[in-house]
Amino acid sequence: QPVLTQPPSVSAAPGQKVTISCSGNNSNVGRNHLSWYQRLPGTAPKLLIFDINKRPSEIPDRFSGSKSATSATLDITGLQTGDEADYYCAIWDTSLSAYVFGTGTKVTVL
Amino acid sequence: QVQLVESGGGVVQPGRSLRLSCAASGFPFSNYAMHWVRQAPGKGLDWVAFISYDGGNEYYADSVKGRFTISRDNSKNTLYLQMNSLKPDDTGVYSCASDPRYADSGYFRHWGQGTLVAVSS
Numbered sequence: 001q002p003v004l005t006q007p008p009s010v011s012a013a014p015g016q017k018v019t020i021s022c023s024g025n026n027s028n029v030g031r032n033h034l035s036w037y038q039r040l041p042g043t044a045p046k047l048l049i050f051d052i053n054k055r056p057s058e059i060p061d062r063f064s065g066s067k068s069a070t071s072a073t074l075d076i077t078g079l080q081t082g083d084e085a086d087y088y089c090a091i092w093d094t095s096l097s098a099y100v101f102g103t104g105t106k107v108t109v110l
Numbered sequence: 111q112v113q114l115v116e117s118g119g120g121v122v123q124p125g126r127s128l129r130l131s132c133a134a135s136g137f138p139f140s141n142y143a144m145h146w147v148r149q150a151p152g153k154g155l156d157w158v159a160f161i162s163y164d165g166g167n168e169y170y171a172d173s174v175k176g177r178f179t180i181s182r183d184n185s186k187n188t189l190y191l192q193m194n195s196l197k198p199d200d201t202g203v204y205s206c207a208s209d210p211r212y213a214d215s216g217y218f219r220h221w222g223q224g225t226l227v228a229v230s231s
Contacts, residue, residue, distance in 0.1 A: 033214070033215045033217065044222060044224065045147075045155065045205070045218070047218060047220075088154065088155050090157070092215070092216065096172075097169060098169060098171055098172070099160065099169075099213075101156065102154075
């Protein structure tokens with residue numbers, strides 16, 4: 001049983017917006033240190049968002065994060081073909097004393 | 111620029127051992143916690159182990175606890191993963207990742223490309 005649940009796939013046309021959800025519980029997503037990662041085919045994962053909604057300086061503001069209770073969201077606006085990738089949420093789970101990753105979401109640009 | 115380069119992967123029989131290395135450069139390695147994360151073929155990311163910046167604290171996924179040991183040599187800017195009693199389910203690409211914080215508030219800041227471990231008879 002996955003600890004963090006994401007939709008398997010989302011899609012939209014170029015220029016549009018996609019939203020990826022990450023659902024957990026009070027031991028994980030209910031905390032404030034959730035992060036998001038992008039894995040382009042054949043490349044190392046890249047940090048997009050940390051602490052729910054903070055972006056590293058190299059990440060464009062088309063990527064944004066938010067959270068409500070035990071569900072977090074990654075929004076990608078102005079979708080580009082280069083955004084086609086797998087996206088994962090992750091956080092430390094206090095009840096497991098372990099990091100957990102979401103199940104992953106494949107973004108397709110139509 | 112930050113570089114994390116893993117090595118030591120290969121094909122190994124079930125029950126055997128393997129030691130992975132991760133050479134770090136471009137950032138103050140001794141100030142960063144480090145992780146190992148793996149990805150099995152066709153599967154998602156799977157966290158394996160964490161070590162604090164000074165090596166004083168370690169955490170492991172239940173699936174590897176008692177079989178894998180994470181360690182670091184800050185004088186060599188190198189992270190290690192000793193993998194014993196390997197199982198076919200351990201097959202995957204193993205990547206190291208840096209973390210500017212402690213375990214319960216951390217995140218994976220930079221990642222290496224990974225090294226492939228295949229456990230098969």
